Amino acid sequence: MSQKPYRILIAKPGLDGHDRGAKVIAKALRDGGFEVIYTGLRQTPEMIVEAALQEDVQAIGLSILSGAHMTLVPRIMNLLRQRGLDDVLVFVGGIIPEEDIPALLELGVRGVFGPGIPTDEVVARIRGELAAREGR
Amino acid sequence: MNDLLERALAGERRAIARLISILEDDGPRARELMARLYPRTGQARVVGVTGAPGSGKSTLLLQMAREYRRRDMTVGIVAVDPSSPFSGGALLGDRIRMQALSGDPGVFLRSMASRGSLGGLARATSKVIWALDACGYRRVLVETAGVGQTEYDVARLAHTTVVLQVPGLGDDIQALKAGILEIADVLVVNKADLPGAEQLVATLQAVLGLRSGPTPAWQPPLIKTVATTGNGVPELIDAVEHHMAYLSQSDRMQAQARARVAEELEEILRIELLRRARARWGEERYRQAVERLVNRQVDPYTAAEELLEGEG
Numbered sequence: 001m002s003q004k005p006y007r008i009l010i011a012k013p014g015l016d017g018h019d020r021g022a023k024v025i026a027k028a029l030r031d032g033g034f035e036v037i038y039t040g041l042r043q044t045p046e047m048i049v050e051a052a053l054q055e056d057v058q059a060i061g062l063s064i065l066s067g068a069h070m071t072l073v074p075r076i077m078n079l080l081r082q083r084g085l086d087d088v089l090v091f092v093g094g095i096i097p098e099e100d101i102p103a104l105l106e107l108g109v110r111g112v113f114g115p116g117i118p119t120d121e122v123v124a125r126i127r128g129e130l131a132a133r134e135g136r
Numbered sequence: 137m138n139d140l141l142e143r144a145l146a147g148e149r150r151a152i153a154r155l156i157s158i159l160e161d162d163g164p165r166a167r168e169l170m171a172r173l174y175p176r177t178g179q180a181r182v183v184g185v186t187g188a189p190g191s192g193k194s195t196l197l198l199q200m201a202r203e204y205r206r207r208d209m210t211v212g213i214v215a216v217d218p219s220s221p222f223s224g225g226a227l228l229g230d231r232i233r234m235q236a237l238s239g240d241p242g243v244f245l246r247s248m249a250s251r252g253s254l255g256g257l258a259r260a261t262s263k264v265i266w267a268l269d270a271c272g273y274r275r276v277l278v279e280t281a282g283v284g285q286t287e288y289d290v291a292r293l294a295h296t297t298v299v300l301q302v303p304g305l306g307d308d309i310q311a312l313k314a315g316i317l318e319i320a321d322v323l324v325v326n327k328a329d330l331p332g333a334e335q336l337v338a339t340l341q342a343v344l345g346l347r348s349g350p351t352p353a354w355q356p357p358l359i360k361t362v363a364t365t366g367n368g369v370p371e372l373i374d375a376v377e378h379h380m381a382y383l384s385q386s387d388r389m390q391a392q393a394r395a396r397v398a399e400e401l402e403e404i405l406r407i408e409l410l411r412r413a414r415a416r417w418g419e420e421r422y423r424q425a426v427e428r429l430v431n432r433q434v435d436p437y438t439a440a441e442e443l444l445e446g447e448g
Binding site: 034 | 149150153154156157161219220222223224225226227228229231232235238239244245246247249251
């Protein structure tokens with residue numbers, strides 16, 4: 001294997017206890033050749049950013065089903081900037097109302113994946129974004 | 137931009153993380169960084185923790201790290217999980233149980249995928265240990281991928297090897313046949329609150345007593361722990377530190393270090409010699425040798441001899 005695998009953090013910020021979606025995506029990414037660091041439930045934004053830093057990941061996937069995305073995502077994006085991790089690509093999955101998506105993208109989120117999207121499409125989108133950035 | 141290594145040595149966590157990635161990926165800068173980093177290693181003491189999947193390694197590691205922090209020692213953690221042989225990907229889940237360490241600047245936790253290496257450790261694990269060592273972490277805890285009985289690699293990397301056993305994973309004979317007991321410097325019965333724990337302790341004590349040959353200078357102590365509550369963990373750390381003190385007193389530490397670096401050197405030489413030889417032979421000659429092997433025109437030993445003809 002000459003190509004080094006991408007490293008991605010899959011995290012669940014906030015208080016809801018449903019991690020099935022996050023696990024499905026984590027497994028799909030692993031099967032797609034990613035090294036997936038899975039951090040489990042109930043992560044604070046600080047914990048997520050610290051984990052991303054120590055693990056030196058190229059991307060973060062946030063799974064949010066609680067409706068708190070407009071609070072959690074801005075805090076995480078801010079912390080990433082403060083810690084000098086601006087180059088880490090952030091993706092959000094879960095239950096995100098259509099009307100909130102432009103605001104998330106405006107914050108710097110690279111992709112928002114709702115329910116029903118095929119997992120291999122998610123993997124392909126994330127890999128595409130990472131490859132595009134490296135090519136730059 | 138400041139020098140990456142300088143920043144890492146000064147304790148900047150982003151730089152340490154970067155440094156580890158470069159060494160792990162064996163990128164173009166890896167050799168230059170290693171040349172400067174290596175002289176600064178040798179300060180940390182390395183504790184390997186191994187045991188069957190589900191025996192509680194991650195949870196115990198969390199508790200060990202906390203105990204070391206209570207004793208005012210900085211802790212680096214390397215947690216290795218297996219890579220998929222099919223996709224090359226990996227699911228690294230050891231952080232799940234170690235969330236309580238988040239936010240402590242005296243702890244650095246790094247997950248590693250084994251990347252095609254057998255024996256429960258990634259090929260680059262020793263390089264990551266060196267990086268954490270040079271960056272000032274006084275104890276480096278290494279958790280192996282829980283693949284069972286064949287994890288002798290960890291014993292070669294670590295100063296002190298902790299082997300976990302749990303009740304309910306088979307009969308007495310498992311404990312007897314498991315050669316893994318022979319690599320244990322400290323033996324732990326985790327989940328000691330479960331039924332069968334006392335019997336397992338008795339069995340292990342009997343097995344330790346059965347060792348043949350001359351009485352070894354170090355007798356592995358047997359510690360009972362409940363990782364979920366932290367019970368027994370101070371005693372475990374005492375036992376680990378006691379073993380390290382024993383190593384320093386005897387000349388074992390030096391002998392161990394010599395064996396370790398010799399093996400490391402051999403591994404690097406093996407890879408590099410093969411790479412150079414293949415470059416000299418050319419891909420075509422190599423391909424033909426493989427072809428003749430497949431067609432049973434030659435046996436593997438003769439094929440190797442033929443390739444090596446004319447080599448010094």
